[in-house]
Amino acid sequence: MDGLDAAFWRALARSVLVGASVAGVSLAVGWPIGVRAALTRFPGRRALLTALVLPLLLPSFLVAIGLSMLAHEISGFFGTVWAFACLGVPLVACASLAAAHTVTRSQADAARLAGGERHLFHLTLRATFPLAALAATLAAALTLADAGPGQILGWPGAAGELLVSFAARYDVTLATRQAAALAFVAALLAWPLAWKLAPHIADALLARDTERAERHHSPRTALLLGTVVIGIVAPPLTGLLRPLVSHDWPLARAWSEVTRTAADTALYAVLAAPLAVAVAFTAAWLLGRTPRGRRVLVAAALALLAVPPALPALWLIPWSSAATLGAALALRGLPVAILFALRAVGSMPPSWADAARVHRVPRWQFLLRVAVPWLSRWAWPAAALAALLATAEVGTVLLLHPPGRGSLPLAIFTIMANAPEALVAMLCLLYIALAAACAIVLQRLAA
Amino acid sequence: MSALLAIRDLAKRHGAHTVFEGVNFSLAPGERRAVLGASGAGKSTLLRLIAGLDAPNAGTIERAPGLRIGMVFQDLALWPNLTALENVTLALPDLPRAERRATAQAALDSCHVGELTNRRPGTLSIGQQQRVALARAIVAQPSLLLLDEPFSSLDLALKAELLAEVRAQSEARSTAVILVTHDPCEARALCPAALVLEDARIIASGPWDTLATHRGSRLLAAWRSAENGPG
Numbered sequence: 300m301d302g303l304d305a306a307f308w309r310a311l312a313r314s315v316l317v318g319a320s321v322a323g324v325s326l327a328v329g330w331p332i333g334v335r336a337a338l339t340r341f342p343g344r345r346a347l348l349t350a351l352v353l354p355l356l357l358p359s360f361l362v363a364i365g366l367s368m369l370a371h372e373i374s375g376f377f378g379t380v381w382a383f384a385c386l387g388v389p390l391v392a393c394a395s396l397a398a399a400h401t402v403t404r405s406q407a408d409a410a411r412l413a414g415g416e417r418h419l420f421h422l423t424l425r426a427t428f429p430l431a432a433l434a435a436t437l438a439a440a441l442t443l444a445d446a447g448p449g450q451i452l453g454w455p456g457a458a459g460e461l462l463v464s465f466a467a468r469y470d471v472t473l474a475t476r477q478a479a480a481l482a483f484v485a486a487l488l489a490w491p492l493a494w495k496l497a498p499h500i501a502d503a504l505l506a507r508d509t510e511r512a513e514r515h516h517s518p519r520t521a522l523l524l525g526t527v528v529i530g531i532v533a534p535p536l537t538g539l540l541r542p543l544v545s546h547d548w549p550l551a552r553a554w555s556e557v558t559r560t561a562a563d564t565a566l567y568a569v570l571a572a573p574l575a576v577a578v579a580f581t582a583a584w585l586l587g588r589t590p591r592g593r594r595v596l597v598a599a600a601l602a603l604l605a606v607p608p609a610l611p612a613l614w615l616i617p618w619s620s621a622a623t624l625g626a627a628l629a630l631r632g633l634p635v636a637i638l639f640a641l642r643a644v645g646s647m648p649p650s651w652a653d654a655a656r657v658h659r660v661p662r663w664q665f666l667l668r669v670a671v672p673w674l675s676r677w678a679w680p681a682a683a684l685a686a687l688l689a690t691a692e693v694g695t696v697l698l699l700h701p702p703g704r705g706s707l708p709l710a711i712f713t714i715m716a717n718a719p720e721a722l723v724a725m726l727c728l729l730y731i732a733l734a735a736a737c738a739i740v741l742q743r744l745a746a
Numbered sequence: 747m748s749a750l751l752a753i754r755d756l757a758k759r760h761g762a763h764t765v766f767e768g769v770n771f772s773l774a775p776g777e778r779r780a781v782l783g784a785s786g787a788g789k790s791t792l793l794r795l796i797a798g799l800d801a802p803n804a805g806t807i808e809r810a811p812g813l814r815i816g817m818v819f820q821d822l823a824l825w826p827n828l829t830a831l832e833n834v835t836l837a838l839p840d841l842p843r844a845e846r847r848a849t850a851q852a853a854l855d856s857c858h859v860g861e862l863t864n865r866r867p868g869t870l871s872i873g874q875q876q877r878v879a880l881a882r883a884i885v886a887q888p889s890l891l892l893l894d895e896p897f898s899s900l901d902l903a904l905k906a907e908l909l910a911e912v913r914a915q916s917e918a919r920s921t922a923v924i925l926v927t928h929d930p931c932e933a934r935a936l937c938p939a940a941l942v943l944e945d946a947r948i949i950a951s952g953p954w955d956t957l958a959t960h961r962g963s964r965l966l967a968a969w970r971s972a973e974n975g976p977g
Contacts, residue, residue, distance in 0.1 A: 650823035657797050657817045657892075658837035658882065668836060669825045 303480055307460050311484060313376075314456030317449070318439035318488070320380045325387030326435040332388075332527050333395025333431070334423050338407075338416075340514040341521035348396075349738055350528045351389050356734040358691040358708045359386055360447030361727050364715060365535025367451055368542060368724060373534075374453045382448035385531045387438030392527075394434035398427035407512030416515055429499040433601070436492050440485045440605035446694065447712070457481050458694075461609055466697060471613060478610040485605040490598070497597040498590070539727050542720040553725035556710055563621075564690055564706040570625025571632055571689035572682040578629070579636035579681065580643070580674060587644040596641060600634035612695040624699040631692050632685025639681035643674045683741050687734065750775050750813060750890055750922050751796065756805035758791050765791050766946045769805070775889060776920040778913075780933030783943035784965055789926040790820070792943065793894050796924065816883030816921075817892040822875055824867040830854060830878045831863040837882050853885035854878070857911065873904050877911070884915055891916065893925045897932060909935045930957075930969040942966060 336348065354362065363382040366373045373381065402423055410419040442448075446458035458481065465474035586592035612627045647670065655665040696709045705713070707730060715723045749772040757767035765788040773779055783789045794800040796807060797817055816837075824833050834850035841849060854860045857877040859870075867875050876896060883891055893912070897905045913936055916923050927933050933940050934954055941951035942963050950960045960966055 648821055648823065650819045650821050651825060653794075653797075653799050654817065654819060654823035654825075654882075655836075656799060657815055658886065659839060660836050661839050664836065664839065668832075669827065672827045 303476060307457060307477060307480070310455055310460045311457040311481070313454060314443050314449070314458065314481075315484070315488075317376065317379050317383065317454065317456060318442045320376075321383040321387045321442050322435040322439040324380065324384045325391040325438045326431060328384075328527060329388040329391030329434070330395050330427070330431040331424065332524055333392035334399050334420065334427055335517070335520045336392070336524055337396045337399030338420060338423060338512065338514060339517035339520040341517055341519075341524075343521055343525075347521065347524050347528055350532060351392060351524070352741075353389075353731075353735055353738050354385050354531055355389050355393070356687045356691065356738055357386075357731060358447065358693060358712075359383065359445050360451055360693065360712060360715075361708075361730060362386065362535045363448035363451040364711075364723060364727055365538035367538070368720060369534055369538030376454050378452035379448050379454040379456075381534075382452060383438070383442045383445075385535065386441070387435065388527065388531060390438050391431050391434040395427045395431045398430035399423050402426060402512050404512050419512075429496045433492060433496045433499075436488070437601065437604055440488060443481060443485045443488075444605070444607035444609075451715075457484075458607060458609075461607070462694065462697075465609075465613070471616060474609070475613045478607050478613055481607050482605075482610050485607070486602065488605075490602050490605070494594075494598045497594045497601070536731070539724045539731075542724045543728075546719075546721040549719070549722045549725050552722055553729055556714075556726060557707060557729055560705060560707040560710050563700070563704045564708075566621060567625055567628055567696065567706055568686035568690045570622065571628035572686035574626060574629040575632035575636040575685040575689075576640075576678050576682045579633055579640040580678060583637065583640035583644045584670075584674075587641045588649065593641060593645075596637055600637040603630065604634040606630075607694075608692055609694040609698065612698040615699060619699040619701070621701055621704070624696065624701075627695045627699055628689035628692055629685070631695070632688045635688060636681045636685050639677045639684070640674075643677035646677075647673060680741055683737065687737055749773060749808075750777075750810045752806075752808040753796070754806050754808075756792075756795065756807065757803050758788065758795060758800070759803045764946050766943060766948075767804070768947050769943075771941055771948070771951065773890070773922050773924065775810075776916070776922055778916060778923040778925070778937040778939075780925045780927060780937040780940035781943060782927065782930055782933055782940050782965060784928055787928075787943045788946070789928075789943055790894050793817075793892050793924065793926050796890075797892055810889070813890060814886055814888040815890050815892060816886065816888035818876075818879045818883045818894065818896040820894045820896060820898070822867075822879040822896065824875060824879055824882075826867050829864050829866055830859060830870070830881075833867070833878060834882045834885050837885050850881075850885055853881040856884075856915070857881040872900065873908070876900070876904075876908055880908070880912065880915070884919070884921070887919060887921075889920075889922060891921050891923045893923065895927050898927065898929070905932060906935065912936060928965075930965070 359382060362385045366378055366382055407419055410422045444458055446462040449456040450459045450462065457477065461474050461477045461481065464470050464477055582596060586596050608631050611630055615623045615627055651669060652665065690706060691708055693708050693712050696706045711723065711726045711730065751773040753769060753771050756769040758765040769792065781789050781792060795802050797815055828836065831850055831854065834853055835846045838846045838849055851860060851863065854863060857880050859874055859877045859881065862870060862874060867878065870878065879896065897908055909932065912923065915921065923936065925933060925936055939953045940957060941948050942965060944963055944965060950957055950963050950966065957966055958970065
């Protein structure tokens with residue numbers, strides 16, 4: 300690791316400390332709440348779960364901006380962990396909720412008979428631990444690769460050093476070395492666990508014919524989940540509203556910024572999403588039908604999620620264009636698309652292809668008439684999520700966008716230091732409104 | 747070769763585990779034969795080898811020239827995004843479009859589900875789904891019909907009805923049938939003869955009166971005991 304100074308290693312140590320803390324907080328809060336939400340029904344369940352998912356669709360720096368505007372005391376290590384935990388807790392909760400759905404109705408009934416709801420909750424906690432732990436580790440790995448909150452809240456990490464190297468010093472060689480070092484550390488922390496837990500995730504992704512456990516009515520869960528959602532969403536949102544209380548709302552100026560960047564933001568998403576989905580579904584079709592292939596793909600997806608997005612982007616700088624930017628952003632959405640594609644391929648019993656073979660159905664007819672229509676039910680939400688993740692990415696766009704053609708998150712990120720607070724807050728709120736609209740559409744699609 | 751199917755010294759292994767070995771039997775046109783065995787005995791594996799979906803580790807399967815196979819799978823394997831008619835027409839890739847539709851409709855009619863043409867599998871009862879799967883398997887007029895425990899989850903009345911249906915179809919078209927099942931009663935309702943797969947080999951084979959006197963098979967012993975009733 301030649302050429303990396305002590306400041307970088309100190310920043311890396313700060314990043315690791317933040318990552319470990321975020322993993323701990325996310326696991327402690329997200330894991331039990333995800334399991335409770337899976338096992339119970341309560342008033343407002345759908346709305347609360349949609350609100351819980353919303354932060355996952357936002358760039359992390361938006362949350363950090365909101366927290367920094369809420370109170371100047373929210374800064375440093377504590378503030379950075381808080382900002383990242385706003386994303387880590389929903390990630391772990393969603394993973395736990397999905398994992399808890401693999402508990403079948405008969406398993407749940409047996410647990411209820413043996414020791415009631417409490418016993419079922421404890422058994423489900425144990426059953427979902429691998430996925431919850433993996434999600435917490437991923438949350439930690441994502442903090443390593445993300446410069447935003449640390450820079451904004453005064454606890455700059457290794458990703459922040461990297462950002463300074465290419466955006467302020469224009470030293471691409473140093474930035475590449477730093478990105479490689481960061482990727483190495485992320486890999487060291489995340490990949491062994493990803494490989495170990497990949498079979499559990501692959502199993503969870505397989506279709507199950509059994510009925511799901513009956514949900515027990517529990518208004519208390521609504522209270523708990525509501526508290527968590529408010530704890531995650533309310534502080535940054537209040538922070539973003541605060542500058543608007545004492546000023547006129549700069550809606551016209553913010554809207555003009557949105558419309559200026561909308562076409563390019565949409566273009567990058569439209570380039571990235573189909574590419575991610577095409578690669579993911581092809582890989583899942585070719586590899587995802589054997590246990591070993593599924594394990595390899597899941598581990599690859601998780602590992603890819605832990606790689607700093609700037610690393611591939613740095614290599615693509617000589618060919619920077621809208622198309623290469625789309626390709627680099629596709630890498631951001633690829634892991635999620637792979638998980639969707641594996642779920643889709645896993646939901647196709649092997650006997651469908653066997654029946655086509657025995658009855659001499661031409662391969663292309665089976666693909667066009669049966670496989671593609673079936674898989675496309677998962678392809679649309681996968682594309683929507685990949686597009687949202689690509690849109691939220693800032694570092695890659697900063698490196699590869701054609702001159703004067705940045706995305707909306709990049710516009711917010713670049714003007715936040717110099718523009719009036721009210722304008723920054725307005726832009727952030729508009730972005731959140733757009734993401735919320737996407738979350739609702741996504742939820743409808745999933746339903 | 748006058749036989750429709752001739753199997754010699756067939757063996758299948760999964761890694762170090764031998765599923766079965768030394769399997770020999772043949773099937774004449776129009777003959778109906780059951781393959782009996784406990785769960786995990788390798789019955790479905792044998793059927794997959796016969797269908798050409800898997801390759802054996804040793805031995806040969808000789809099929810009569812131009813042998814056409816139809817198969818009803820354990821989970822039926824109906825394609826859920828296609829209607830009943832489309833499920834059946836897709837198994838007729840060689841016919842012109844108009845003829846394909848008419849032939850598929852005739853197959854559905856002969857299985858008594860002709861009025862369900864435009865329904866998707868998910869909207870049909872389990873019995874109706876079984877009939878659509880049977881229509882798909884027989885539509886191309888196969889000379890060999892393979893049945894991989896398709897009736898194991900049905901109630902007795904529906905099972906008897908569908909077995910009678912298969913027998914009628916087989917007799918009307920001179921179609922040979924291999925039925926894989928763990929239930930000797932079900933096998934006896936359709937097939938005049940059976941072979942018993944146990945301990946990784948065929949331990950008994952022949953018509954039912956021969957099997958009834960055979961000693962040394964746990965499955966046949968359990969069947970005899972069930973037939974004789976308590977006491």
